[in-house]
């Protein structure tokens with residue numbers, strides 16, 4: 001017997017939470033129930049407790065927005081060793097028809113519960129068949145129901161150019177999860193995916209289609225960290241290459257956690273600090289002007305777990321510091337621990353009005369002076385605590 005859409009959400013919603021291809025994945029806080037139609041929608045979806053399937057995603061222009069994350073189906077013909085949906089694993093399979101998922105999304109959107117949809121899927125039959133289901137849902141939403149919300153569509157492994165184009169025409173964001181940084185590592189995670197044909201090729205196709213159509217569609221990917229014995233260097237090398245070659249907007253990193261009754265069941269979970277450090281290194285490459293070669297790694301090609309990579313960089317380049325806050329250029333200031341892009345813009349603006357002379361001025365600009373001062377000169381003078389703080393070893397230091 002076919003299940004109601006809200007009941008299917010309890011099966012197909014949690015699956016999509018495993019995919020981090022969103023800026024943040026906090027559950028939505030309870031709302032005040034004031035949005036039009038909200039009470040009606042909550043009453044209807046009370047059975048499915050719909051809020052559990054709504055998380056926040058980063059919208060390029062609007063910041064964090066509430067997004068429904070759901071799978072078109074949790075059935076899959078692939079065998080990814082870490083994945084709860086892999087072929088042959090015994091659990092309850094379910095699928096949405098495009099019409100019912102589109103209507104569910106539209107209703108939640110009209111009720112003010114969501115502003116976006118993140119739609120992923122297992123692969124059933126030919127990859128373009130699964131893509132077709134995703135695209136059909138998106139088409140009904142956009143063209144028939146007039147949905148104007150954010151739309152993030154997953155591209156299936158090996159998706160053809162035509163399928164990719166159909167998705168790009170409808171989506172605001174698309175993604176293909178690489179999961180591993182290269183062919184050798186991916187071979188330790190699956191016997192049914194080829195990294196170049198199935199994963200990198202759809203990203204390249206999407207980059208071509210986005211350029212040809214002139215659409216503002218972002219591309220993202222995700223890595224499972226720590227499942228294939230890979231180093232941080234391997235992940236960062238691949239990420240860096242994709243930023244340059246296919247215009248990837250960003251990468252997501254998901255620390256491996258073993259799933260019962262999968263081939264990696266007995267493997268230990270990855271330290272979540274590793275995921276955190278990869279995000280920090282990735283930010284340095286995307287927003288702080290660091291090259292891949294600037295990222296400080298140990299002899300095994302890994303980031304320090306105990307120290308922020310930007311602070312580790314500064315410690316390895318002590319001869320470049322302290323920087324005179326009134327003369328250093330934007331790129332130099334972005335290398336100072338504690339100074340992000342907004343802080344640097346604030347300093348540059350303040351300098352136009354006159355020299356920055358003391359820590360109070362920095363604090364007045366909203367800057368965490370305690371972290372930045374050890375690496376700066378203020379109008380030729382070092383802050384009193386400068387030498388003490390800068391002299392700490394990596395393991396003694398606070399995060400920067």
Ligand code: SF4
Nearest residue numbers: 076078080083086122
């Ligand atoms: S393709 Fe792999 S990761 Fe994706 S749902 Fe299927 S088994 Fe899971």
